Amino acid sequence: MENQIFELQYAIDTFYFLVCGALVMWMAAGFSMLEAGLVRAKNTTEILTKNVALYSIACIMYLICGYQIMYGGGLFLSGIEGFDLGGILSAKAEEGFDGGSVYSGASDFFFQVVFVATSMSIVSGAVAERMKLWAFLAFAVVMCGLIYPLEGAWTWGGQAVFGLYTLDFYDFAGSGIVHLAGAAAALAGVLLLGARKGKYGKNGSINPIPGSNMPLATLGTFILWMGWFGFNGGSVLKLADAANAHSVAMVFLNTNAAAAAGAVAALVVCKLTWGKADLTMMLNGALAGLVAITAEPSTPTALQATLFGAVAGVIVVASIVFMDKIKIDDPVGAISVHGVVGLYGLLLVPLTNSDASFGGQIVGALTIFVWVFAASFVVWSILKAVMGIRVSEEEEMNGMDLADCGIDAYPEFVSVKATS
Numbered sequence: 001m002e003n004q005i006f007e008l009q010y011a012i013d014t015f016y017f018l019v020c021g022a023l024v025m026w027m028a029a030g031f032s033m034l035e036a037g038l039v040r041a042k043n044t045t046e047i048l049t050k051n052v053a054l055y056s057i058a059c060i061m062y063l064i065c066g067y068q069i070m071y072g073g074g075l076f077l078s079g080i081e082g083f084d085l086g087g088i089l090s091a092k093a094e095e096g097f098d099g100g101s102v103y104s105g106a107s108d109f110f111f112q113v114v115f116v117a118t119s120m121s122i123v124s125g126a127v128a129e130r131m132k133l134w135a136f137l138a139f140a141v142v143m144c145g146l147i148y149p150l151e152g153a154w155t156w157g158g159q160a161v162f163g164l165y166t167l168d169f170y171d172f173a174g175s176g177i178v179h180l181a182g183a184a185a186a187l188a189g190v191l192l193l194g195a196r197k198g199k200y201g202k203n204g205s206i207n208p209i210p211g212s213n214m215p216l217a218t219l220g221t222f223i224l225w226m227g228w229f230g231f232n233g234g235s236v237l238k239l240a241d242a243a244n245a246h247s248v249a250m251v252f253l254n255t256n257a258a259a260a261a262g263a264v265a266a267l268v269v270c271k272l273t274w275g276k277a278d279l280t281m282m283l284n285g286a287l288a289g290l291v292a293i294t295a296e297p298s299t300p301t302a303l304q305a306t307l308f309g310a311v312a313g314v315i316v317v318a319s320i321v322f323m324d325k326i327k328i329d330d331p332v333g334a335i336s337v338h339g340v341v342g343l344y345g346l347l348l349v350p351l352t353n354s355d356a357s358f359g360g361q362i363v364g365a366l367t368i369f370v371w372v373f374a375a376s377f378v379v380w381s382i383l384k385a386v387m388g389i390r391v392s393e394e395e396e397m398n399g400m401d402l403a404d405c406g407i408d409a410y411p412e413f414v415s416v417k418a419t420s
Helices: 002-038 041-071 085-095 105-126 133-154 175-193 214-236 242-274 279-294 302-325 334-352 358-386 393-398 400-405
Strands: none
Touching (some): 002 214, 041 105, 041 400, 105 133, 105 214, 214 242, 214 279, 242 279, 242 302, 279 302, 279 334, 393 400
């Protein structure tokens, strides 16, 4: 009977991991739709191509070497597909039904690999509309196979940073490990890439470049919002006992509350500042609330999560405006949403989790940012020297769809000049 109970727990926790992983994988569709909506029509096919390709590259590179680097157990290297029920039951007998989570190693790999793809998706939006497709994909190989796995090894993997020191750092589901890391890589690329043509005038003016499809951007945000329940909920790592089931429920509740508050706060700030309800800012406000609560969604009360999300919504609007003022061109606001708010989320953790400290959070955040930014800057610089990372001015003017893909996203939407 006891063995049957343990087998049931194994099955439930494994199934929960897989379902949450599938939800996070669905975030790839969210990023695709969000970015497709926020870029101009002439760059839509290219941005969609990038998102499908980067997800595929992330899966392959993490399978080949990323998981091994991060946790010391890559599929190709340790036979993680194997199944040893006897060893599992023996371990469970020692710790009891309410002990740690027990699940298939293959389900753990699947859950982890979709996080890698999420981090790389952040880069895609920030460098949109002017980066060469193949330079971007070359960077994805290094980011997913080495840069992300190393900082993941120092944090979730518990390894010392280059053998020098071990981080006293807490990040429940990846405000820093996933989101700040993706933003750091994006920032390095944007600084070397430069702004889109016409974005900033010679007199210092900032010229808005509207996206082509607000319904798609909104759909993408809702898909990301839904996927985030897997992102944060799956990070509980266990479902098959009462305490952890309640923890999962609180994580879902807090994740949703933070997103809602972020959206409303951003909307209010826009109305008070510009007198308009800016949809794109509201969408980024919702995402900011999600990023902020990701570092610790299990210990805040619902009211605290709501307040944290509201502040994130305010921060992201201010950050997007600031980035424009210093001429960092980020078409989708990814650096602000995932980087600035990711750091804010990490600093919130000690407010509700006594196991974390502000000092540890700051050191951890600095380690992640410095490593990912520096390593990414080097890789981007090499790519710039070897193959170039920016398309020609003519290609940028005509659109990335024709230059890279040869397919228009909206072939029937052509402008026809009136003839007399």
